[in-house]
Amino acid sequence: MILGPExxxxxxxxxxxxxxYASLRILSLLFLLTLPAELVFNDxxxxxxxxxxxxxxxxxxxxxxxxxxxNESPVTSYRSGIFTDFVxxxxxxxxxxxxxxxxxxxxxxxxxxxxxxGARRFRALWPPxxxxxxxxxxxxxxxxxxxxxxxxxxxxxxxxxxxxxERHWLGTDRYGKDVLARxxxxxxxxxLFGLALAITSTVxxxxxxxxxxxxxxxxxxxxxxxxxxxxxxxxxxxxMILSDFLSRKGDSTGFxxxxxxxxxxxxxxxxxxxxxxxxxxxxxxxxxxxxxxxxLGVSNVRIMFRHILPNSLTPIVTFLPFSISSSxxxxxxxxxxxxxxxxxxxxxxxxxxxxQQYLDAWWIMVPTFLTLTMLMILLTFVGDGVRxxxxxxxx
Amino acid sequence: xxxxxxxxxxxxIPTGIGVITVFFLVSEFVPGGPLDQVxxxxxxxxxxxxxxxxxxxxxxxxxxxxAIDPRMRMQIKRQLGLNHDPLARYLRMLLWYGPDSxxxxxxxxxxxxxxxSFQGRSLWxxxxxxxxxxxxxxxxxxGTSSQLRFDSETAMLVSTxxxxxxxxxxxxxxxxxxxxxxxxxPVKVRSESFWETEYLASGxxxxxxxxxxxxxxxxGRWAALxxxxxxxxxxxxxxxxxxxxxxxxxxxxxxxxxxSMRLGxxxxxxxxxxxxxxxxxxxVRNGTVFDSVTSVLVLVGYGIPGFVxxxxxxxxxxxxxxxxxxxxxxxxxxxxxxxxxxxxxxxxFWDNVHHMIAPVTCLTIQSFAGLTMLTKNSVLEQFHxxxxxxxxxxxxxxxxxxxxxxxxxxxxxLVTGFPARFVMMFFAGSLLIEKIFSLDGLGLLxxxxxxxxxxxxxxxxxxxxxxxxxxxxxxSDIGYVIVDPRISFExxxx
Numbered sequence: 030m031i032l033g034p035e036x037x038x039x040x041x042x043x044x045x046x047x048x049x050y051a052s053l054r055i056l057s058l059l060f061l062l063t064l065p066a067e068l069v070f071n072d073x074x075x076x077x078x079x080x081x082x083x084x085x086x087x088x089x090x091x092x093x094x095x096x097x098x099x100n101e102s103p104v105t106s107y108r109s110g111i112f113t114d115f116v117x118x119x120x121x122x123x124x125x126x127x128x129x130x131x132x133x134x135x136x137x138x139x140x141x142x143x144x145x146x147g148a149r150r151f152r153a154l155w156p157p158x159x160x161x162x163x164x165x166x167x168x169x170x171x172x173x174x175x176x177x178x179x180x181x182x183x184x185x186x187x188x189x190x191x192x193x194x195e196r197h198w199l200g201t202d203r204y205g206k207d208v209l210a211r212x213x214x215x216x217x218x219x220x221l222f223g224l225a226l227a228i229t230s231t232v233x234x235x236x237x238x239x240x241x242x243x244x245x246x247x248x249x250x251x252x253x254x255x256x257x258x259x260x261x262x263x264x265x266x267x268x269m270i271l272s273d274f275l276s277r278k279g280d281s282t283g284f285x286x287x288x289x290x291x292x293x294x295x296x297x298x299x300x301x302x303x304x305x306x307x308x309x310x311x312x313x314x315x316x317x318x319x320x321x322x323x324x325l326g327v328s329n330v331r332i333m334f335r336h337i338l339p340n341s342l343t344p345i346v347t348f349l350p351f352s353i354s355s356s357x358x359x360x361x362x363x364x365x366x367x368x369x370x371x372x373x374x375x376x377x378x379x380x381x382x383x384x385q386q387y388l389d390a391w392w393i394m395v396p397t398f399l400t401l402t403m404l405m406i407l408l409t410f411v412g413d414g415v416r417x418x419x420x421x422x423x424x
Numbered sequence: 425x426x427x428x429x430x431x432x433x434x435x436x437i438p439t440g441i442g443v444i445t446v447f448f449l450v451s452e453f454v455p456g457g458p459l460d461q462v463x464x465x466x467x468x469x470x471x472x473x474x475x476x477x478x479x480x481x482x483x484x485x486x487x488x489x490x491a492i493d494p495r496m497r498m499q500i501k502r503q504l505g506l507n508h509d510p511l512a513r514y515l516r517m518l519l520w521y522g523p524d525s526x527x528x529x530x531x532x533x534x535x536x537x538x539x540x541s542f543q544g545r546s547l548w549x550x551x552x553x554x555x556x557x558x559x560x561x562x563x564x565x566x567g568t569s570s571q572l573r574f575d576s577e578t579a580m581l582v583s584t585x586x587x588x589x590x591x592x593x594x595x596x597x598x599x600x601x602x603x604x605x606x607x608x609x610p611v612k613v614r615s616e617s618f619w620e621t622e623y624l625a626s627g628x629x630x631x632x633x634x635x636x637x638x639x640x641x642x643x644g645r646w647a648a649l650x651x652x653x654x655x656x657x658x659x660x661x662x663x664x665x666x667x668x669x670x671x672x673x674x675x676x677x678x679x680x681x682x683x684s685m686r687l688g689x690x691x692x693x694x695x696x697x698x699x700x701x702x703x704x705x706x707x708v709r710n711g712t713v714f715d716s717v718t719s720v721l722v723l724v725g726y727g728i729p730g731f732v733x734x735x736x737x738x739x740x741x742x743x744x745x746x747x748x749x750x751x752x753x754x755x756x757x758x759x760x761x762x763x764x765x766x767x768x769x770x771x772x773f774w775d776n777v778h779h780m781i782a783p784v785t786c787l788t789i790q791s792f793a794g795l796t797m798l799t800k801n802s803v804l805e806q807f808h809x810x811x812x813x814x815x816x817x818x819x820x821x822x823x824x825x826x827x828x829x830x831x832x833x834x835x836x837x838l839v840t841g842f843p844a845r846f847v848m849m850f851f852a853g854s855l856l857i858e859k860i861f862s863l864d865g866l867g868l869l870x871x872x873x874x875x876x877x878x879x880x881x882x883x884x885x886x887x888x889x890x891x892x893x894x895x896x897x898x899x900s901d902i903g904y905v906i907v908d909p910r911i912s913f914e915x916x917x918x
Contacts, residue, residue, distance in 0.1 A: 048720075254435075258442035261890045261897075265855060269874055270450065270882060358729050362856055365731065366871070385735045385860060388742060398736040406727035413723055 036342065042418040049414020052407040063217040067156075070210040072164035073107045074153035079116070081150065097149070108159065108166055118148040158196055160207035162214040162375035168195045174205040179392050200392035202383055204372075208393055212400055214375035219404070222291070223357035227349055229295055230356070234302025235345065239333050241303070242310025249307070256300060264297045265362065271296075272368045283374050290369060294359060298352070305344040313337045347419050350412030354405055361401065377401055432901065436894050441518065443890050444658055447883050448514050517883075519657035532556070532639075537574040537581065537593055542641070547609070548572055548581060549639060550593035556639050559596055560607040563589055572606075581606070610642040658887050664880030666873070673884035676869060683757050684858075684865035690780055691787040692845060699792055700838065703799020708826065710804060718796075726793035730786040731856035737782045738860065752782045755862035783861045787854055795838065802834040809833075840904045 044050050068075055073086035079096055086107060093100040098115060106112060160166065170190060171177050177192035179200040192200045199208040241252040271293045276286060313319055314337070322332050363369035364378025372379070377397060384394030512520075532538045537550035539561060546561035563570050563583045570585030580599060583589035590599040596606040615637050656662055663673040702722075706715050741751040758764050758775050767775055806812055807830055815825045855867035862868075866885075873881040 254438060254442065257894075258439050258446060261439065261443060261893045262446065262886065263889045263893070266870055266874075266882075266886060266889070267450075269871075270886075273874060273877075274450075354727075361729070362731065365856065366859070368874075381732060381735055384739060388739055391739065394735065394739045398732060401732045402728050405729055405732075406724050409723055409727035 033339075039418045043414055046414040046417060049410050049417075052410035052414070056404075056407050056411065059216070060220055063213050063220075066210075066213050066217055067161070069156050070158045070207070070213055071156040071161045072159050072166060073161075074155050077151065077153035079149055079151050087156075106164075106166075107153075116149050116151045158198070158207070158210065160197065160210045162211045163206065163373040164210075165205050166195070170194050175201060176203055176387060176390050177201045177205075178390075199396050200390070202380065202390075202393055203387065208380070208396065211375045211380060212377070212396055215377040215380065216400055216404070218375055219357045219360060219377055220353075222287075222360055223353040226291060226294055226298060226356035226360075227352040229291075230298035230352060231302050231345055231349065233295060234299035235306050235338070237299065238303035238306025239310050239338070242307040243314055243329070243333055243337070245311065245314070249311075252307075256303065259297070260300050265359075268293060268297060268359065268363060269366065269368045272363060276371075283371055286371050287374065290360070290363070294356065298356060298359070302344070302348055302352070305348065306341065309341040309344060310337055313340060343419050347412075347416045350408050350415055354408040354412070357404065357408075429898070429902065432898055436898070439894060440659065440891070444518050444887065445514075447886060448517055451879065451883065452510065452513075516656045517658060519655075519659045521655055535579060536576065539572075539574070546571070548574065548593075550574075550581075552594060554613070554637070556611050556613055556637070557593060557596065558609045558611050558639070558641065559591075560609065563591070563604070563606065565589060565604055612640040612642045614638045614640065658884070663884035663887070666878050666881040666884075668873075668876045668878045669881070673881050673888075676881065677866060677885070677888060680864060680866050680869050683863055684867070686757070686776075687780065687783055687787060687854075687858075687863065687865065690784045691791075694784060695788050695791050695795060696838075699795035700799050700835070702792075703796045704803055704826070704831070706796065706800045707803035707807070708822075710800075722793045722796050725789045728789055730790055730854070731860060733789060734782065734786040734857050734860040737786070741782070753779050757863055783857055783863060786857050786860075798837060799834070802837050803830060806830040806834040841900060842903055846899075 067087055071087055075085070075087050077084050077086065082097075084091060084096065086104070090103055092103045093115065096104065096115070104112060168174065171192060171194070172187075172189050177197060177200050178189075179192045179198060181191040182189050197207050197209070199212065202208055202211065237252065241249045272290060275289055275293070310333070319332060319336060322336050327336070360369060360376075361378035361381065364376040365382045366378075367382070369378055370376045377400065380393055380397040381401070384390065384397055387393065532549050532551040534551055534553060537548050540547050540549055548559045548561055550557045550559075559572075559581070561572050563572055563585075565583075565586070568585065570583045570589075572581045572591075573584050574580075574593075575582045575590075578590070579593065581591040581593055589602075589604070591597065591604075591606050592599050596608045598604040615635055661674065665671065666673055666676060669676060702718060706718055709715050737752060738754060742754050743752075753759070756779060758772070758779055759767075764772065764775060803826075807825075812825055812830050815829055816822070820828075855871050857863075858865045858867040859871055866889075870882065870885045870889075872878075873885060
């Protein structure tokens with residue numbers, strides 16, 4: 030990477046800005062902490078040892094046959110009575126899975142049980158919080174499984190224990206899923222999504238802006254017209270329409286859906302970057318060093334990406350934090366309106382809409398609000414610091 | 425300058441064409457397409473209602489074939505303009521003159537007549553296999569005029585006033601050798617074939633090709649041209665009719681406008697006034713604790729997304745049981761009418777203000793940062809200009825220099841954005857915030873249109889908002905010129 034001393038100087042200036050630098054460090058720390066969320070918030074053991082074999086349920090889906098049973102059906106829950114029975118040898122084939130919709134033949138259970146065996150040797154290392162963003166675990170201790178408050182309360186004179194007895198530290202949402210787990214997974218997903226979207230839209234914006242600015246003339250004129258057309262359309266509405274139309278076919282998986290959202294959001298997010306890069310390239314193409322490179326016979330692509338681009342890093346760097354925050358907000362907004370990710374996917378916007386729907390469920394609303402505003406404010410502080418350091422106009 | 429503005433105005437035309445093209449492509453090539461969207465909605469509704477009268481069980485009722493009533497389908501297709509081929513559909517969206525007026529989408533059974541109303545006129549359409557006869561619903565005889573009815577037993581059109589006045593529907597002449605005749609209207613018939621979708625119980629769709637006649641009234645070309653009713657296209661601000669609300673989109677927008685305007689005007693003035701005041705005082709106290717604290721506050725405000733704050737405000741200060749204090753109402757632009765109408769003038773005013781506090785806070789919170797810093801930097805910059813330094817050197821007080829000299833010049837960059845923002849404030853429909861506070865404004869209109877899959881309304885809304893956006897850009901350029909005549913666009917190319 031060609032980073033001149035000037036760039037390093039600007040970095041030093043950024044680091045001196047205590048507010049911005051501290052925000053960046055907090056953000057990075059939170060990001061690193063939430064990255065291994067599967068190992069902390071999960072309803073599956075991280076590692077388990079069954080009859081002398083090692084299994085890693087966090088990373089792989091097993092069927093009962095893999096675990097030494099007779100049944101082909103997958104292990105859907107490691108905390109259910111079915112699995113406990115299987116481990117205890119009461120139902121060695123794991124056939125009771127058929128009760129929960131598994132494909133086991135009806136007569137098989139009796140045969141297998143008659144040929145059954147004793148308890149298996151079982152040891153497991155569980156994550157500290159036994160809930161993932163999508164796990165639903167019915168507990169006898171919680172009277173109310175859905176929308177359970179973390180604090181104990183009394184309803185009609187009867188004491189209701191807080192959801193913390195089942196290690197739901199922030200209670201449960203309307204589907205009985207753990208709010209804290211959804212927040213953590215959602216935070217990670219939002220940040221990853223925002224980062225990825227910011228990077229791809231920066232790349233797209235750079236390429237389109239560079240082409241317009243460098244070649245000018247007809248390409249520039251056409252590009253400007255197209256940009257104006259695309260920019261004049263209200264983006265949130267357009268995203269909602271596209272998301273609505275494209276997700277109508279109900280057969281896409283959660284990941285495909287996420288990818289689809291990513292692609293359509295790329296359609297609208299490159300515009301600001303492109304405008305800046307166009308201006309930069311327009312100005313740069315008449316500068317002496319570009320003229321000199323051209324006189325030496327350097328190819329256009331090489332001039333653009335080896336000569337001009339490194340000198341136009343300022344808008345890229347200053348845009349990035351704001352680009353991340355607006356990408357995250359767009360996703361949250363779409364989720365909030367119900368045009369975003371599909372339900373089991375962990376999403377801050379979906380939690381927010383639950384908070385609005387269930388006004389009594391403060392344990393959903395308050396943490397979500399705090400997470401979102403904290404994320405946005407930290408990003409704003411970082412962005413402000415970057416802009417102060419990199420943009421000579423802001424002193 | 426005028427030539428520049430004219431050029432900009434003319435450039436709006438290709439942009440408008442481009443925007444409509446984008447809408448057309450989006451609606452056309454997105455999987456499903458508009459008709460499928462509407463059909464899915466109808467099927468969903470039918471399934472929820474346990475197959476109501478919207479969709480009827482097809483012939484193979486046992487096999488669970490759900491088919492939409494063909495007449496209803498045709499009506500939807502007509503409303504969506506899908507009875508035309510793609511090119512015609514595109515042109516109809518842009519700008520189109522169709523000399524023929526279609527009488528009705530509804531089919532007339534063979535050997536029967538049907539009364540239709542067409543642009544305020546009442547007509548009878550009689551069908552005999554492939555030929556259609558159209559008459560005015562009026563029978564004049566000896567100075568009296570009466571209406572007609574269709575007698576299905578004898579297949580005759582009969583006067584409602586005089587049973588003896590019977591007309592043959594094929595010719596329009598009086599039956600039994602009388603000399604009277606009905607007013608016959610010239611007609612054009614066009615056969616249209618289209619794909620009918622059947623929904624099978626398995627969730628599959630089967631397409632069946634069908635052909636049906638369309639009846640058009642063949643008017644005189646000039647008469648139709650002059651009446652203006654056969655012109656189509658968004659360029660003439662002729663928008664399709666909303667499916668769910670059965671009203672013209674422009675009318676719906678006009679109904680919602682006051683609420684968006686109220687929000688917009690309030691947030692506009694609050695933002696400008698407080699930003700200018702704050703910016704000036706920050707510039708005067710540059711570098712003090714006040715300056716740095718307000719900088720952080722403004723930046724924090726910029727970081728808080730309006731709609732996230734809105735949800736929080738409703739929960740924390742709304743009327744729910746768990747909120748800390750009940751300060752703000754939950755929804756609406758004013759209290760429900762049964763309470764609102766009992767209030768006095770002041771009560772009404774306060775009620776409105778009370779309902780607007782939270783939405784306006786959320787609308788404005790993110791916009792403080794930009795304008796405040798702009799004002800501050802601009803004032804500081806002007807203070808360092810020679811004329812300001814000279815004024816200070818001549819012994820004028822800082823305050824006098826600020827208010828007499830600096831302020832006027834430093835507000836220039838703020839005022840340039842003024843016209844565009846002024847127009848935008850009338851349309852400041854923030855979809856998210858209007859939805860959260862249930863304010864029936866423009867944003868919510870688009871949202872419900874999308875949820876109800878009211879395709880014509882969505883497209884019209886998109887076009888209107890796009891048009892306003894383009895107009896705002898033009899206005900902001902005009903703003904630049906008016907405020908600072910030194911700016912010349914002719915030399916600002918590239």
